[in-house]
Amino acid sequence: MQRINKNVVLALLTLTSSVFLLFQLYYYKYYLSPKNGPAFSRVKGSQSGQDNTRWHVVKKFLNLVSSHNVPVYLIDPLVLGLINKDVKQLRSSSDGSSPECKYFCAPRDFTTFALLDKTWKHETGLFRSAEKMGFQWLKIQSKDPRLEGMDDLSGIEIPLHYIFRLASHAIHVVVFYERSGNYLWHGQLRLKQHMDRKFVPFRKLHFGRYPGAYEKLVLLPVSIDELKVQIPKNPSQFLEEMSHARFLECRYREARAFFQLYPDDTSLDAVEFRKKAKALLHLAALTLNNLGVRFWLSSGTCLGWYRQCNIIPYSRDVDLGIFIKDYKSDIIPAFWKAGLPLKHKFGKVEDSLELSFQREGDVKLDIFFFYEEDDHIWNGGTQAKSGKKFKYLFPKFTLCWTEFVELKVHVPCETLQYIEANYGKDWKEPVKTWDWKSSPPNVQYNGMWPVDEWDDVIQVY
Incomplete structure (x- = not known):
């Protein structure tokens, strides 16, 4: 009887150890790894684990916003510059398949997306889901200049930028607002005193050093690197606008x-x-x-x-x-x-x-x-x-x-x-x-x- 009890105990310990080991592997892959460095499986054709991390972070972000019906579109100048060279081919391609990860694996610290404010209600559910997926996030907001005038200088605060960080890559979301001059405007990215200035390398951001003004966009759905995204229909025109988009507010x-x-x-x-x-x-x-x-x-x-x-x-x-x-x-x-x-x-x-x-x-x-x-x-x-x-x-x-x-x-x-x-x-x-x-x-x-x-x-x- 004593011998049988020992075997049972030994079997239970072995089973428990195996389950605990599997749990550790799962936890490391889906929670610790994204926060501490690239440890994703390779996407086809990528050049390195770091390239692969960028692609996976973008994929996770797109899954996140899609599940919450947040209609973002790609405005990253580095990625759009690459897309612009192949835009005719991408327009005619049905699935955007290619033998290698060409666009979202390109070296960069951020991938930048845009969001038109009126197309999305600010829901806390998105940020809770982001945290469950391993993202850390930061919201930057400031006063709404559209409400300022001679009679009222107060203004209410509105979100201007979001940053989602995962592993060694970050997603920058620029919030665009329609202005009375029939154009799109985004605000300056100004960190408040309590914010972590080392959250990401802010100086490398392509948007936010100054407020910017753009013509309203026509968007084109494309599939690139096996990911479905929306981009400006004319990427070269958008990139040209970006080079001289700085905006000055009336004083x-x-x-x-x-x-x-x-x-x-x-x-x-x-x-x-x-x-x-x-x-x-x-x-x-x-x-x-x-x-x-x-x-x-x-x-x-x-x-x-x-x-x-x-x-x-x-x-x-x-x-x-x-x-x-x-x-x-x-x-x-x-x-x-x-x-x-x-x-x-x-x-x-x-x-x-x-x-x-x-x-x-x-x-x-x-x-x-x-x-x-x-x-x-x-x-x-x-x-x-x-x-x-x-x-x-x-x-x-x-x-x-x-x-x-x-x-x-x-x-x-x-x-x-x-x-x-x-x-x-x-x-x-x-x-x-x-x-x-x-x-x-x-x-x-x-x-x-x-x-x-x-x-x-x-x-x-």
Whole structure:
């Protein structure tokens, strides 16, 4: 009897040890391994365990969001760059099968996806499931700029970025919001004091250093590396947008402080002018955008945006800037077709070109063309009666997006330097008397147009 009991005990111990060993192997594979390093089985054609980890992390993330009906799409610039080379083939391929892991195994620290806010309700269930799958996650949120204005500067906090970390790879989800200018916007990734700054190498993120603005996307479902994802239908266009997507928010707090010192003009004339100027700006933007011509708010229109988040009611015109390299001969006919006849044309493409358009009794549109030199940028001016030429010097600048009178439009990124060049250090003080030939601090006399060229360089209609 004692002998039988020993055998039974020995068998039970053996069985228990075997079950415990199997449990350890399972726990290591599905819980410890993802947190401490790559230990996944190899996907076909991958080059190393590290490559394989990236693919498996992406696969797990896609399974996670799919199970919670979260419609993400791929915007990772490194992966999209690879996809762009094969986009025609991928469009025609039914399953995206390939002999190797070509896209999601490419070396990188992150894979970036986007999420349109209105397509998803923020549910805690997603994050609970993520934790069960081994993910650690971080949510970055900030105030909603769409709710800010002259009357309300508070805003409520909205999610801007999510980061899901598993093993040695991370998924960055950028949240896009629709803005009133009919475009998509994402916010800056700013870590709050209590957040772990070593959670991932944040400096390597492709999105979030600045807010960004993009055109609305048409998405294309594809299958790559045996994973089904959605990508921008035109990856090259999206990548081009990404290179100059930086967005500047209107400075409502500063504008409010300005109006406390200088109350806004709310007269009927001012309201009517702003209404007409807004309509003109929208028409000009539509016309130039259809031509593919980049432009930005310049002169008094730019000052109005930067100083008071509105059109200056006594400016009496709308001012735009265009680099001369972007000039197209179709500009004048396009504005004529849009109902804006040419009022005057000064200068020539090679020197000091300036165009003005105006319907009878309406607001005038001035377009100044800018010329780039080694250390500065300039635009010209011409006095029609005398043939005198003037030059306005600006420090070099780049272009950023902003929203102005419900329009997505460019402004100089280095706005303060641009405005100070044109209006000096006292730009905050309203000046209603302005002489374009002498008031700007950056104006220079630039000689005379030869009399025999006047018919070409001084055209008034």
